[in-house]
Amino acid sequence: MTTYHFGRGRARWVPYLLLLPGIFFYVLIALGPSMATAVYSFTDATGLKGAPVHWVGLDNYKEFLFMGQASKDNFAALERTLVFCFFVTTIQFGLGLFIAVLINQNLKGRNIFRTLYFMPVILGAVIQGLIWSLFLFPIGGPMARVLEFFGTRSEFLGGQPSEAFAWVIAIQIWANMGTTMIIFLSGLQTIPTELYEAVRIDGANSWQVFQNVTWPLLTPSVNTNLTLNIIGSLQAWQLFLVLLGYRNGTQVLGYLIYATGFGQTSGSVTSSFRQGYAAAASIILFLLVLVIGMAVQTILRRREVRIMG
Amino acid sequence: MFKKIYFVMTMLMLASVILAACTTTASPTASSPTASSNTTTDQKAAAANVTLRVLIHQNPPMVAFMEAFNQSFHKKYPNITIDMSVVNASDLSTVTQTRLTANDVDVVDMFGFANAAQSYMKKVDAPNWQQLIDAGLLMDLTGQPFVQKYDAAAVKDAGTYNGKVYEINLGRVSYSGIYYNKDMFTANNVKVPTVWSELVAACQTFKAANISCMTAGGKDGWPIFVGAYGLLGSIYPDQAALVQGLWTGTIKWNDAKSLSMWERMQVYTSEMMESGASGIAGDAAPGRFASGAVAMFPGGTWYAPAIDAAQPAFKWGYIPFPGSDNAEDNKYLFGKYDQGWAVAAGTPNKDAALLYLTEFSDSANYQAFVDAVGFIPTQSTATLNTTIGKEVAPYLVNFRVGYEQYWIAPKGAGQFANPWASYFKPFGTDDDPKTLADKVQADLQSGLDAVK
Numbered sequence: 001m002t003t004y005h006f007g008r009g010r011a012r013w014v015p016y017l018l019l020l021p022g023i024f025f026y027v028l029i030a031l032g033p034s035m036a037t038a039v040y041s042f043t044d045a046t047g048l049k050g051a052p053v054h055w056v057g058l059d060n061y062k063e064f065l066f067m068g069q070a071s072k073d074n075f076a077a078l079e080r081t082l083v084f085c086f087f088v089t090t091i092q093f094g095l096g097l098f099i100a101v102l103i104n105q106n107l108k109g110r111n112i113f114r115t116l117y118f119m120p121v122i123l124g125a126v127i128q129g130l131i132w133s134l135f136l137f138p139i140g141g142p143m144a145r146v147l148e149f150f151g152t153r154s155e156f157l158g159g160q161p162s163e164a165f166a167w168v169i170a171i172q173i174w175a176n177m178g179t180t181m182i183i184f185l186s187g188l189q190t191i192p193t194e195l196y197e198a199v200r201i202d203g204a205n206s207w208q209v210f211q212n213v214t215w216p217l218l219t220p221s222v223n224t225n226l227t228l229n230i231i232g233s234l235q236a237w238q239l240f241l242v243l244l245g246y247r248n249g250t251q252v253l254g255y256l257i258y259a260t261g262f263g264q265t266s267g268s269v270t271s272s273f274r275q276g277y278a279a280a281a282s283i284i285l286f287l288l289v290l291v292i293g294m295a296v297q298t299i300l301r302r303r304e305v306r307i308m309g
Numbered sequence: 310m311f312k313k314i315y316f317v318m319t320m321l322m323l324a325s326v327i328l329a330a331c332t333t334t335a336s337p338t339a340s341s342p343t344a345s346s347n348t349t350t351d352q353k354a355a356a357a358n359v360t361l362r363v364l365i366h367q368n369p370p371m372v373a374f375m376e377a378f379n380q381s382f383h384k385k386y387p388n389i390t391i392d393m394s395v396v397n398a399s400d401l402s403t404v405t406q407t408r409l410t411a412n413d414v415d416v417v418d419m420f421g422f423a424n425a426a427q428s429y430m431k432k433v434d435a436p437n438w439q440q441l442i443d444a445g446l447l448m449d450l451t452g453q454p455f456v457q458k459y460d461a462a463a464v465k466d467a468g469t470y471n472g473k474v475y476e477i478n479l480g481r482v483s484y485s486g487i488y489y490n491k492d493m494f495t496a497n498n499v500k501v502p503t504v505w506s507e508l509v510a511a512c513q514t515f516k517a518a519n520i521s522c523m524t525a526g527g528k529d530g531w532p533i534f535v536g537a538y539g540l541l542g543s544i545y546p547d548q549a550a551l552v553q554g555l556w557t558g559t560i561k562w563n564d565a566k567s568l569s570m571w572e573r574m575q576v577y578t579s580e581m582m583e584s585g586a587s588g589i590a591g592d593a594a595p596g597r598f599a600s601g602a603v604a605m606f607p608g609g610t611w612y613a614p615a616i617d618a619a620q621p622a623f624k625w626g627y628i629p630f631p632g633s634d635n636a637e638d639n640k641y642l643f644g645k646y647d648q649g650w651a652v653a654a655g656t657p658n659k660d661a662a663l664l665y666l667t668e669f670s671d672s673a674n675y676q677a678f679v680d681a682v683g684f685i686p687t688q689s690t691a692t693l694n695t696t697i698g699k700e701v702a703p704y705l706v707n708f709r710v711g712y713e714q715y716w717i718a719p720k721g722a723g724q725f726a727n728p729w730a731s732y733f734k735p736f737g738t739d740d741d742p743k744t745l746a747d748k749v750q751a752d753l754q755s756g757l758d759a760v761k
Contacts (some may be wrong), residue, residue, distance in 0.1 A: 049410045051444035068721025069755035133528070138585035155735050158527050158587020245399065245530050248724045249738060262403040272434035273406055 034286075040279035047261065047275035060280035074256070074281070078288070081234060081252040084169060085292075088233035092173045093225055096180025101214070103181075104188045114185070118178035128175050129242030133157065136167065161249030168239055168250070175239070176232065180225050187221030188214065216307045223300040230296055234289045253288075257281045359661040363393040364408060365418040366401045369592060370614030371648065374681035382668055389661050399529070402437050409446045415656040416665055421467030421478045421646020423714035429556050431760040433717045439470060447475045448652040453663060455670035463687035466710075467646035476649040477666065479675075480684025483644035483701060484609035484711065485539035488616065491624040493520065493604045501628060503636045505543075505573060512581045515604045521583035524603040526591030533586070533736055534729035536607030537577055538711055539630020541728050542643040544570045545712075552715040555753065562728065562753060563746035570728065571742035573632060578733040579740070581605075587736055599623050611647065613683040613697035627700035642704045643711035647684060722756025725749050 006014045041060055045053045065071055099117055103110045120128065136143050136156035147153050157164050195213050204212065237254030244250045246259055261278030365375055372395055379391040394414075396404045401418065408414040424436040434440075441447050450456055451474045456464060459477050468476030494501060494511075497518055502508040512522035526532035544566060545551040554560030561567065583603055592615070598606035599619035606612070607630060616625060631639040650669065652662045668674060672690050679686045683697040685705065693702055718726050725732060725748050732739050732749070739745040 046440050046444065047406060047410065048440055048444035048446060049412075050446060051440060063720060068759035069723030069726075069752045070721045070759075073724045133588075136588070138588035139583075141588070144585070153584065155585065155587040159735050160738060247530055248732070262406060271402070271437060273402075273437055273440055274434065 037279045037282050037286075040276055041283045043276045043279075044274075045276040045279070046273040048273060053276075056276065060277045061284075063277065064280055064284065074253075077251045077253050077256050078284075080165065080250075081254070081285075081288070084165075084172075084236065084252055085230060085233040087169045088172050088176075088236075089226065089229040091169075092177050092180050092229050092233075095173065096177050096225065097184050097218075099177070100181045100184030100188055101210070104185060114181075117181055120175050121178035123175070125175075125238035125242050128171065129239060132167070132171050132243065157243055161247060164244055164247070165250050168243055171243065172233065172236060172239055176229075180229065183221050183225050183228075184218065187218045191217045219304050219307050223297075223304060226296060226300060227293065231289055231293055234285070234292065253281065253285045257285065357388060359389045359658050360392050361389055361416065361658055361661045361665055362408075362414045363391055363416045363418075363665070364401075364404060364414050365393060365395055366398040366648070367395050367592065368398070368611055368648075368682065370611075370618065371682045374678055378669065378674065378678070382665065385668070386661075386664065389664070391665075399531075405441070406437070409441060409653055409655075412653065412655045415653055415658045415662045417651050417653065418648050419476055419651045421463075421649055421714075422470065422476065423467075423645060423710075424717050426717060427553070427556075427715075429553055430717055430719070432720055434720075436717070438476075442470050442475055446654055448654045448656070448659070448662075450474045450477065450652065450666075453666070455663075455667045458670045458672070458675070458690075459687050460689055463646065467687075468649055468651075476651045477670065478646045478649035478687050480647055480679055480682070480687050481644055481708065482610045482647045482684060483642040483704075483708065484535045485542050485630050485641070485643035486607070486610065486627045486701070487523075487536075487539070487630055488598060488606040488608060488612070488625050488627050490598070490601065490604050491626055493601065497604075499604075501626065502631045503628075503639060504631050504634050506634055508581075508631050509576065511604070521603040522581045523577075523605045523607060524583050524586050524589060524594055524597050525607060526589050526594040527582075527587035527731075527736055528589055529591040530731060530736075532591045532594060532608060533578065533582075533731040534727075535609065535713075537574055537630070537730035538643050538713075539607070539639075540570055540573055540577065540632035540730070541712060542641050542709070543630065543632030543638045546638065546641050546709070548643065548709060548712040549715050551712060555716075556719070556757070558757070561750050563743075563750040567728075568742060568746050570632075571746045574728075574730040575733045575740070575742050578730050578736060584735075595619060598625075610644070610683050610685070610697050610701060613695065614681060617696065625696075627697060629704055640704065641707045641709055642701060643709050644685075645711055645714045646687075648682075719753075719756035719760045721759030723752030726753035726756060 006012065042055060042057060043053045044056050044060075045051075063071070064074055103113045103117070107113070123131070135141060138144050138153070138155050138158065141156075143156065144153065154163065157167055191214065195217075196209060199209055199213055235254050236252060237258050240250065240252060240255040241258065246255075251259070257278045260281065261275045262273065363375075363379075365371065375393060379393055383390060394404075401420075405414075405417050405419065409417065419438060422436075422438050425439065426433045426435060435443065438447075450468075451472075453474075456474055456477055463478050463481075464474055467478035468474050489501060493499075493515075497514055497520070499511045499514050500507065502511050515522050523536075525536045542548065545560075551560060555562070562571075589597060594606060594608065595612040595615035596619040597603065599616045601620075601623075606616075610627070613627070616623065629639050629642050633639050650666050652659070652666070656662050669678070670688070672688065675686070675688050676691050676694075678684075679691050679698075680694050683695050685693070685698070685701065685708070693699060712728070716727075725745075727749070731737055732745055734740045739748070
């Protein structure tokens with residue numbers, strides 16, 4: 001006979017009833033708009049209330065993928081998005097793990113370090129951008145002074161697109177590393193100390209302890225962090241807006257979507273509101289996130305089963 | 310168990326009710342529009358408490374003026390409170406779109422209508438102001454008494470669509486001139502340049518004296534290329550014809566004439582501009598110029614009040630960018646219709662909004678406005694009292710609307726299909742004018758071919 005946690009009879013439906021508010025808000029805030037975006041991507045919607053919306057079929061997709069040099073620029077932005085994702089994910093993951101292991105030790109003032117490392121996370125993108133714009137100010141800013149000491153100089157965020165892009169990668173890592181670190185830290189604190197004591201008695205050195213105890217038992221945290229880092233970096237756009245604005249050679253797909261959909265301009269040059277086209281670009285980004293996300297999930301799940309059983 | 314569940318659910322419901330009760334309407338004290346056609350706008354607006362939501366773009370002297378104006382307006386009409394939001398110029402259209410769509414704003418600051426599709430342009434989208442009107446989001450202001458206060462030409466060119474007035478434009482600005490430091494020019498015995506070779510020589514003199522020649526707000530990107538519009542204008546004085554030529558293929562960005570422009574743009578960005586200009590925000594550049602750190606500052610006339618505010622005793626002049634070696638080609642000022650007022654069609658505060666515009670358009674208030682922001686006035690009764698007004702007065706007969714106000718890129722054109730100085734190092738990646746000119750033309754041609 002089946003037993004239900006909440007009892008028998010009508011009580012069986014209580015869990016579903018309790019889930020309803022969550023499902024309602026999920027549909028309202030996430031699933032509904034996502035479905036609407038998919039529909040919008042086949043229209044010339046402007047996003048303006050009262051403006052007529054026409055069905056344009058695959059025109060937006062054709063324009064994004066195959067129309068002149070603009071589509072080549074879109075592919076360049078796509079490539080830049082993947083490069084951004086790779087560097088942010090790997091460095092943020094590695095650094096977050098390293099710092100989590102470090103401040104998981106019995107150090108003096110470790111709570112202060114935890115707070116300091118996590119602090120950038122609670123700042124908004126605008127504040128983060130302001131801090132770094134000042135830090136990287138090329139005329140007498142702190143970083144410019146350091147370079148001056150070594151007899152060199154840089155334009156930092158306003159200079160070569162590749163350099164500006166690299167700075168955004170660094171700032172993205174700085175801004176989000178705290179979350180990665182906290183997830184690893186919580187994972188580290190679930191590992192029983194007896195295991196460490198046992199392998200130490202067996203004569204394992206620090207690296208062997210990490211390799212054979214810490215790393216395998218951190219698998220759930222590894223999976224969570226990798227997934228969050230990959231998806232987060234593929235969708236990043238706010239720091240690009242705040243730090244660089246609309247600059248050739250620096251845009252990632254997320255920022256292109258924002259700029260196109262909301263008529264982002266340069267100075268007072270007017271542009272059109274093209275939310276239908278931006279929706280098509282969003283769907284392409286969604287597919288990219290989906291493919292990469294699912295592939296990573298599959299690999300991680302297999303690894304988890306292999307390690308954790 | 311059930312008691313516990315019911316308790317939890319009751320608490321959730323209570324929380325929902327409380328949260329819902331906390332939700333406020335966009336304008337809690339706003340009155341509904343009155344229907345009486347016999348009452349005047351003033352009387353109706355004075356009848357109830359109203360919070361008027363106004364949106365403007367960031368321009369420090371304008372913001373300062375508007376704050377003072379709002380205070381005096383509220384003093385005169387105590388029942389109308391102004392809730393003014395300020396956004397960066399680059400974000401103005403985005404915020405306008407979202408707030409108009411949400412019916413969350415009453416009066417919006419809009420740049421003069423520009424970039425309308427021309428008959429020779431194929432498959433281009435309507436500019437955003439036109440989309441807003443077509444969507445029924447802007448109020449028809451035709452026939453409002455305050456509209457009559459503005460020049461008919463300005464009303465027609467910058468605020469009229471399909472025969473109806475949707476914006477009153479508050480002034481023209483030029484962006485193709487250069488501010489220069491009078492004392493620094495005198496001290497270094499440098500003549501105010503009227504041709505390109507003199508400008509180059511002036512910069513060399515300043516460089517030799519260990520003074521940076523020019524600065525600009527490179528962090529925002531557009532001030533770098535806006536500063537060079539005079540270069541473009543000295544080579545193509547008829548900018549509407551330039552745009553048509555580019556679309557129809559009679560002018561190319563890599564032909565001999567354009568190439569000379571690119572060569573000079575490279576000198577402008579790489580040799581004339583100070584190191585580190587890429588980190589200076591647009592709003593900070595006037596202050597840097599006023600501090601005496603540089604000799605010149607290519608920029609719009611709207612920066613003049615900020616320069617004066619930074620250093621009131623600072624002596625400066627303003628000249629058209631001498632981009633050509635023929636002084637006759639350098640007599641033009643290029644610019645645009647800047648800020649204007651539009652009203653949300655769906656505003657529940659129509660009377661207060663119209664009263665706000667009426668009050669603003671009062672001759673004395675408008676004169677104070679142009680004095681504060683340095684606009685070239687669009688009310689015929691207003692005078693050019695400001696320093697910048699006097700500086701540009703000799704060139705006003707040669708005032709022309711600039712390229713960017715006409716240009717719409719064909720769909721499919723690449724991101725380099727513009728005459729922007731910021732493509733050059735140190736702001737961009739290019740350092741060879743010929744290579745860049747070919748790239749710009751190729752990016753444009755790609756779009757023209759795509760829409761054939």
